[in-house]
Amino acid sequence: ETGVTQSPTHLIKTRGQQVTLRCSSQSGHNTVSWYQQALGQGPQFIFQYYREEENGRGNFPPRFSGLQFPNYSSELNVNALELDDSALYLCASSLGAGEYFGPGTRLTVT
Amino acid sequence: QKEVEQDPGPLSVPEGAIVSLNCTYSNSAFQYFMWYRQYSRKGPELLMYTYSSGNKEDGRFTAQVDKSSKYISLFIRDSQPSDSATYLCAMKRNYGGSQGNLIFGKGTKLSVKP
Numbered sequence: 001e002t003g004v005t006q007s008p009t010h011l012i013k014t015r016g017q018q019v020t021l022r023c024s025s026q027s028g029h030n031t032v033s034w035y036q037q038a039l040g041q042g043p044q045f046i047f048q049y050y051r052e053e054e055n056g057r058g059n060f061p062p063r064f065s066g067l068q069f070p071n072y073s074s075e076l077n078v079n080a081l082e083l084d085d086s087a088l089y090l091c092a093s094s095l096g097a098g099e100y101f102g103p104g105t106r107l108t109v110t
Numbered sequence: 111q112k113e114v115e116q117d118p119g120p121l122s123v124p125e126g127a128i129v130s131l132n133c134t135y136s137n138s139a140f141q142y143f144m145w146y147r148q149y150s151r152k153g154p155e156l157l158m159y160t161y162s163s164g165n166k167e168d169g170r171f172t173a174q175v176d177k178s179s180k181y182i183s184l185f186i187r188d189s190q191p192s193d194s195a196t197y198l199c200a201m202k203r204n205y206g207g208s209q210g211n212l213i214f215g216k217g218t219k220l221s222v223k224p
Contacts (some may be wrong), residue, residue, distance in 0.1 A: 092212075103153045
């Protein structure tokens with residue numbers, strides 16, 4: 001167990017809706033990153049937050065946004081959901097080089 | 111050309127075999143090299159990471175990095191059925207700052223048969 005938790009575990013949304021996913025970092029970790037993992041693929045970097053500021057972003061459109069809170073927990077928000085957004089969304093926390101992942105949230109968009 | 115290439119397998123071996131998993135990469139700026147294990151429908155678990163070139167051993171697992179060839183390997187000795195999972199290589203240029211994200215391979219699916 002890494003100490004990184006994510007909620008919810010699963011959810012089903014309809015195309016065009018909005019979704020918020022949550023992540024609680026491992027104690028003491030001040031950096032959180034979000035990744036999207038499609039079936040049969042490696043995780044793809046969405047963005048990273050360090051001390052409540054966005055610290056890097058991958059090739060994802062602006063409808064993917066996030067927040068990090070003073071306790072280092074984090075949210076990922078996705079607006080105007082598309083069918084291709086169906087994936088496992090992973091949160092990873094880190095203090096140094098190693099990134100420690102939570103169990104993920106499986107999002108299905110119908 | 112993708113930044114990180116990994117043969118997706120599947121790879122099937124008998125229990126007790128030595129397993130060799132490999133990745134190649136194209137970006138010479140990568141400095142941190144990770145191996146993750148992912149069971150079905152779970153999050154990736156960090157097995158080990160190395161900085162720059164060299165070897166690192168942890169129990170039955172050995173990671174090797176050859177930066178001159180842009181090639182990394184993970185060896186699993188005395189493989190067990192519980193090692194059956196997808197193994198992901200990942201690497202990053204730095205940590206902290208805007209270059210601190212992981213670039214993953216597609217993962218290799220390993221099955222260890224009793």
